[in-house]
Amino acid sequence: MIDIRHISKNFGKFKVLDDINLTCSKGECIALIGPNGCGKTTLIKSILGIVLPSKGDIVFMGQNIANSFQYREHIGYMPQIGRYPDNMTIGQIIEMMKEIRKSSAPDEVLLHQFQLKTLFDKKMRTLSGGTTQKVSATLAFLFNPDVLILDEPTAGLDPLSADILKEKIIEEKQKGKLILITSHLLSELDDLITQLIYMQDGKIRFHKTIEALKRETGEEKISKSISMMLKSGRHE
Amino acid sequence: MNRIVKFVVLDILKNRIVLVYTFILAVLSWSVFSLEDSSTKGLLSLLNIILLIVPLVSIIFTTIYLYNSAEFIELLLSQPIQRKKIWLSLFMGMSVSMLLAFVIGAGIPLLVYEASSVGLMMLGTGCLVSVVFVAIAFLSAIITRDKAKGIGISIMLWLFFALLYDGLILFLMFQLSDYPIEKAMVGISALNPISLARILILLHLDVSAMMGYTGAIFKDFFGTTAGLFVSFFLLILWVIVPFYISLLKFKKKDL
Amino acid sequence: MKTLTAIFFLLHVALFASATVIHVGKDFPVQQIQAAIRQAKNGDTVMVHGGWYKEGNLLIDKPLVLLGINRPVLDGQKKFEVVSIKADRVVLDGFRIQGSGYATLEDPCAIKVYDSNEVTLSNNILDDNFFGIYIQYGKNCIVKNNQILAYGTEEQQIGNGIHCWKSDSLQIIGNTISGHRDGIYFEFVSNSVIWRNCAHHNIRYGLHFMFSNDDAYITNIFRHNGAGVAVMFSKNVKMFDNLFEENWGDAAYGLLLKEINDSYIFGNRFVSNTSGIFMDGTNRVKVEKNVFENNGWGMKIQASCNDNEVVANNFLGNTFDISTNGTLVLNTFNGNYWDKYEGYDLDKNNIGDVPFHPLSIFSVIVENNPPAMLLFRSFIVTLLDKSEKLIPTLTPDNFIDKTPLMRSLEL
Numbered sequence: 009m010i011d012i013r014h015i016s017k018n019f020g021k022f023k024v025l026d027d028i029n030l031t032c033s034k035g036e037c038i039a040l041i042g043p044n045g046c047g048k049t050t051l052i053k054s055i056l057g058i059v060l061p062s063k064g065d066i067v068f069m070g071q072n073i074a075n076s077f078q079y080r081e082h083i084g085y086m087p088q089i090g091r092y093p094d095n096m097t098i099g100q101i102i103e104m105m106k107e108i109r110k111s112s113a114p115d116e117v118l119l120h121q122f123q124l125k126t127l128f129d130k131k132m133r134t135l136s137g138g139t140t141q142k143v144s145a146t147l148a149f150l151f152n153p154d155v156l157i158l159d160e161p162t163a164g165l166d167p168l169s170a171d172i173l174k175e176k177i178i179e180e181k182q183k184g185k186l187i188l189i190t191s192h193l194l195s196e197l198d199d200l201i202t203q204l205i206y207m208q209d210g211k212i213r214f215h216k217t218i219e220a221l222k223r224e225t226g227e228e229k230i231s232k233s234i235s236m237m238l239k240s241g242r243h244e
Numbered sequence: 245m246n247r248i249v250k251f252v253v254l255d256i257l258k259n260r261i262v263l264v265y266t267f268i269l270a271v272l273s274w275s276v277f278s279l280e281d282s283s284t285k286g287l288l289s290l291l292n293i294i295l296l297i298v299p300l301v302s303i304i305f306t307t308i309y310l311y312n313s314a315e316f317i318e319l320l321l322s323q324p325i326q327r328k329k330i331w332l333s334l335f336m337g338m339s340v341s342m343l344l345a346f347v348i349g350a351g352i353p354l355l356v357y358e359a360s361s362v363g364l365m366m367l368g369t370g371c372l373v374s375v376v377f378v379a380i381a382f383l384s385a386i387i388t389r390d391k392a393k394g395i396g397i398s399i400m401l402w403l404f405f406a407l408l409y410d411g412l413i414l415f416l417m418f419q420l421s422d423y424p425i426e427k428a429m430v431g432i433s434a435l436n437p438i439s440l441a442r443i444l445i446l447l448h449l450d451v452s453a454m455m456g457y458t459g460a461i462f463k464d465f466f467g468t469t470a471g472l473f474v475s476f477f478l479l480i481l482w483v484i485v486p487f488y489i490s491l492l493k494f495k496k497k498d499l
Numbered sequence: 500m501k502t503l504t505a506i507f508f509l510l511h512v513a514l515f516a517s518a519t520v521i522h523v524g525k526d527f528p529v530q531q532i533q534a535a536i537r538q539a540k541n542g543d544t545v546m547v548h549g550g551w552y553k554e555g556n557l558l559i560d561k562p563l564v565l566l567g568i569n570r571p572v573l574d575g576q577k578k579f580e581v582v583s584i585k586a587d588r589v590v591l592d593g594f595r596i597q598g599s600g601y602a603t604l605e606d607p608c609a610i611k612v613y614d615s616n617e618v619t620l621s622n623n624i625l626d627d628n629f630f631g632i633y634i635q636y637g638k639n640c641i642v643k644n645n646q647i648l649a650y651g652t653e654e655q656q657i658g659n660g661i662h663c664w665k666s667d668s669l670q671i672i673g674n675t676i677s678g679h680r681d682g683i684y685f686e687f688v689s690n691s692v693i694w695r696n697c698a699h700h701n702i703r704y705g706l707h708f709m710f711s712n713d714d715a716y717i718t719n720i721f722r723h724n725g726a727g728v729a730v731m732f733s734k735n736v737k738m739f740d741n742l743f744e745e746n747w748g749d750a751a752y753g754l755l756l757k758e759i760n761d762s763y764i765f766g767n768r769f770v771s772n773t774s775g776i777f778m779d780g781t782n783r784v785k786v787e788k789n790v791f792e793n794n795g796w797g798m799k800i801q802a803s804c805n806d807n808e809v810v811a812n813n814f815l816g817n818t819f820d821i822s823t824n825g826t827l828v829l830n831t832f833n834g835n836y837w838d839k840y841e842g843y844d845l846d847k848n849n850i851g852d853v854p855f856h857p858l859s860i861f862s863v864i865v866e867n868n869p870p871a872m873l874l875f876r877s878f879i880v881t882l883l884d885k886s887e888k889l890i891p892t893l894t895p896d897n898f899i900d901k902t903p904l905m906r907s908l909e910l
Contacts, residue, residue: 019498058321059498077326085322091315093251095258100251107247108323131258147319284793284816285838291876410877417871426870433873446875450795450818451747451771 009034009155009186010055015064017050017210024050025061026210034154037177037187037200041234042207048190049088051207052157055188056085069154081109084153088160088190090144092132098143099128102150111151118146121172137164145173149180156180156187163191174200198230206234213238248320248330252337253344256309262345265301269293269349277357284449287362290350291445294370295438298350299377300402302342306381307398309338311391318499331494335382335487342374362448369441372479376437377402379487386490386497409436434475437482444475524548524571532557532565532573539563547571547594555579561586567593570624575599580607581628590619599628606658608633609647612640620645630658631679637666642674649678651702659684660701663691671696681707682724689713697722704729705746708736716741727752727772734760744770752777753794759784766910769794775817778804787811790910796822796862805829813907814838814857818875822862823898832857832900836907844905855903858894860887 012030016023024047032038040048053059055066057073057080065072068079092101106114119125122142132140141164148156156177162170177200181187189201204221206213214237218230225233256262276289313334320330350370354363384397413432417425433439521535523545529535533554535545541562549569556579559565563586575581575598582596591610600607608630612618614637621643625631631647634640642661651657660676662684663669669691675698676682682698685691686709693716698705705721708714708730715737721728727746730736736759743753753772754764758780768790769775775794776786779801790813791797797817798809802825809832814820820837834850842851861880864871874880887894 017498053318053499056322058318060496078324080322080324083322085319087315087318087322089315090319091312092319093255093313093316095255096251100254104247104251105323108320108325288876292878292881296878407878410874411879414871414874414879417868417874421868429870429873439873439877442877443873450875 009069011065011067012051012055013065013067015051015054015061015066017047017054017059017061017063024210025054027064028210028212030205030212030215032186032188034186035181035184036202037181037189038203038205039201040188040190040205040207042213046207047210048207049159052085052159052188052190055157056080056083081151082154084148084151084156086141086144086148086156086158086161088163090140092140092143094131094133096132097129098124098132098135101132101143102147105147105150109151113152114150115152116150118142118149118172118176121176122146122169138166138169141165142169145176149176154185156185158187158189160191161189201230204230204234206237248325248333249336249340252334253340256337256341257344259309261301261305262341265305266345266349269297269346270353273350273353277353283358287358287366287449290354290366291442291449293350294366294373294445295442296406298346298370298373299406299438302374302377303381303384303398303402304395306338306342306378307385307395308391310334310382310385311394314499321499327495328491331382331491335378338378338382339375342378343371346370346374360448362445365445365448368476369444369479372476372483373437373441376479376482376486379483379485379490382490383486383493386493405436405438410439413439434478437479440475440478444472518542518544520544520546522546522548524550536561536563557582559584559586559589559591562588564590565592565594566590567595567623570595572597575607575609575628577601580605580611582610584610584612584615584618587616587618589615590621591623592619592621593623595624595626597626597628599630601629601656606630606633606662608658608662611635612637616640619643628658630662631660631676633658633662633664634666634669635664637663637669639668640666641670641672643670644673645675647674647676647679651678651680654680654702657702659707660698663688667691670694675699677701681705682721683707685709685711685714687711691715692717694718696720699723701725706730708733712736715739720744721746721753723747726750727754729755729757730759730762731755731757732759734762736762738762738764738767740766742768742770743772743775744768746772748773755779756781756784763787764789768792768910769797774799777801778807780804782806784808785810788908788910789813790815791817791820793817795819799823800830801825802827807831808833810834811908812836813910815907819859819862819865821857821898822866823858823895824866826895828895828898832898834902834904835900836904837900838907840903840905842903849905851903851905854899854901856888856891856894856899858898859884860893863894 010032012028015025015028017025042048050059054061071079073079124142124146145161161173177187201218203217205215221233225236227233227236272293273290277283277286280286351367354367380401381398384401385394387397388394433443521529521539521543523529523532523535531554532547532552536559539545544564546566546568549571551572551574553574553576557573571594573581573594573596577598578600581599596609599609609625609628610620611633613635616638618637618640620632623645625645625647627649632642647660649657657680659681660679660683661671665687667689669688671683671693672695674696677700679701680703682701682705683693684707688711691714695718697720699722701724703725704727705724706728710732712733713735717739720742722744724746726748727743746753751773753769753775756778760782762784764784764786766788771793774796775791776798780803782805784807786809788811792815794817797814797820800823802823807830811834813836815838820839837855837857840851840855842853844851861884
């Protein structure tokens with residue numbers, strides 16, 4: 009579904025992405041992990057067209073995304089930190105997104121589960137970080153996209169809401185969608201993910217299915233198997 | 245595109261700074277007209293508001309708003325919209341808001357007290373100056389990622405256009421007073437949107453003096469209908485050029 | 500007017516009991532005006548009935564009353580001087596005189612008065628002539644209620660509306676003049692009065708005075724003439740209650756005074772002129788109770804002017820109230836109202852407690868460096884003006900009104 013071919017990105021002299029190749033296919037739930045500043049967010053933003061790569065191509069559903077914008081119809085994006093115009097209300101934000109997407113049958117499950125309807129007239133400026141994250145999550149799932157890109161989705165959410173979101177992610181995965189998640193909190197993701205990508209210094213250290221990972225390391229816990237992988241250097 | 249414009253305008257119009265700006269413009273305009281014994285004095289005070297306060301608020305507020313909207317712009321970018329449309333929508337939204345603030349704050353008293361050619365000219369140039377400085381703010385906000393630096397650039401640009409430029413011209417004029425520099429001076433003045441706006445208003449406000457012995461050069465350039473069109477065209481160019489450069493930069497920008 | 504004419508007519512009848520009336524017109528035995536004049540005796544009346552008279556030059560060489568009935572037209576066909584008056588006590592009333600010849604040397608006119616006294620020209624319409632009325636060596640003549648219009652576009656190709664030369668004791672009253680070179684022109688004319696005329700849209704001056712002493716012009720309107728009104732090389736001229744309006748251009752003035760002495764300018768209004776009054780070589784002139792409103796410059800006083808008094812005037816909404824090209828000031832300003840005055844009046848006597856400096860530094864700069872006008876009302880210039888007001892350095896420090904009024908005079 010997404011083909012990333014020889015992507016590089018420099019910010020000044022600093023190389024954030026260094027010749028990355030990656031293929032993500034339908035029905036997978038891929039975790040993108042790595043230390044701070046390893047290029048996770050930049051990679052995601054490149055797929056979204058927010059960051060323009062210095063070199064290489066990204067092919068989305070068979071189409072090169074350079075100079076294209078229509079492909080984003082198929083993507084739902086939840087940013088790490090959502091900030092919205094101060095004086096817009098939740099209702100207005102959702103209404104605006106609906107108008108942009110021209111969607112007639114939105115998926116309002118999260119809207120109900122997060123009980124955002126009661127807050128529709130609240131201005132974004134007055135919302136807590138958690139509520140803002142709920143809005144971001146709702147927007148990402150609202151239009152039933154084929155690909156979901158979630159940047160630290162559970163950060164800032166209370167456990168109950170995090171669970172609601174997790175349930176939703178599993179549900180969407182079962183529908184055969186591609187889901188890309190970046191996260192630090194590995195344990196939370198254990199039961200969702202099918203593949204794992206580990207990034208460091210702008211490069212992909214390894215990209216494996218969970219089964220392969222567990223098989224190779226002999227560990228049950230994903231976090232442990234990752235540290236095993238990193239120590240042994242067997243991925244090289 | 246106007247889908248986004250609508251929401252941006254709704255957001256900005258509820259912004260406290262814009263409300264205060266509108267309110268202050270209204271208070272100043274109504275008071276200068278009702279307190280002064282002749283409307284000429286009121287017009288003069290309003291002229292200073294248009295030449296100093298309107299550009300300042302337009303440029304600073306727009307710059308800050310753009311920096312604060314970085315994440316929102318990111319969100320919009322992740323939607324199926326062209327970059328050009330996002331930037332243009334923001335610009336339209338910003339311009340419409342500043343125009344509304346100016347027209348409600350200063351335009352209404354202007355039309356009530358002085359619905360003459362001077363008043364209309366002031367209204368027109370005030371509107372254009374607002375939009376010009378919104379456009380310049382778009383440019384200075386895209387030049388650097390650093391908010392403090394961006395605001396600094398905006399303030400410097402305002403200082404330059406509103407205060408320093410005329411000082412430099414005056415200095416040049418004294419230095420070169422032995423040469424026939426009239427035409428060059430008209431040309432140089434026309435390169436600063438604030439000077440241009442000021443001269444356009446002056447031609448109506450001090451029509452008797454402007455038609456005086458320096459009148460020839462003024463009349464030849466600004467006084468004719470063609471000159472008026474050229475002046476307005478230049479002001480509109482001051483909107484288009486900075487905005488267009490900022491648009492080119494935005495198309496290539498990583499957020 | 501009709502009754503006045505009638506009284507005049509009756510007076511003539513009474514004075515010259517033998518006077519007869521000769522009718523001219525196509526229904527009458529006499530068809531030509533010139534023929535009627537030939538027949539008439541001194542003091543007779545010629546009544547000219549409505550019609551189109553193309554008689555070339557009409558010479559009136561004896562004291563006669565010529566009355567136009569139903570506005571007869573005297574047409575010069577662009578070839579002739581239409582009416583020449585070479586006798587005293589001629590009255591010419593109620594005609595339409597048009598199409599005088601055009602020549603730059605001979606100055607052909609609609610009506611020309613040669614060396615005559617007590618001539619009355621009234622209620623005529625003068626349309627499209629080279630000169631309108633021309634009086635030379637006239638005395639005690641009256642020019643009254645005539646409408647004089649022409650359509651000149653260039654100074655050299657049109658003459659003056661009312662041109663008076665070497666005359667004395669004239670009365671120019673209630674005429675309207677437009678489209679000529681000068682509306683009214685006086686050269687070597689003395690003891691005369693110009694009253695209630697309106698001169699507008701003339702190419703050069705509305706009124707032009709040269710070497711004419713002891714005259715007065717009162718309650719006239721001078722609007723939108725090429726260069727306003729010029730009074731030159733004269734003395735003892737009284738200028739009262741006139742309106743000078745909309746005289747725009749780089750050498751245009753409401754009123755230009757050049758080499759004028761001992762005159763009095765009182766109660767006039769100067770509105771929307773490039774310069775209200777321009778004074779050059781003017782001495783001992785009193786400027787009192789005038790209104791200067793919305794002019795580029797209220798008054799421009801050149802350094803060659805001495806001992807003039809500017810007293811109790813209103814200066815309202817002028818771009819610059821006063822400017823000068825010199826540094827030495829020998830004129831006085833007292834008790835005027837300046838709308839730019841920002842002083843205070845603690846003792847509430849309606850006189851400001853701090854003197855007013857009517858000369859702004861920027862007007863001095865513009866005087867020496869005209870393109871600087873481009874910077875007017877910019878921040879830097881306002882700053883310059885304000886600081887100069889606080890600490891005068893470049894403007895003459897005796898250029899002040901020590902008793903500026905707090906409220907405008909009711910004028």
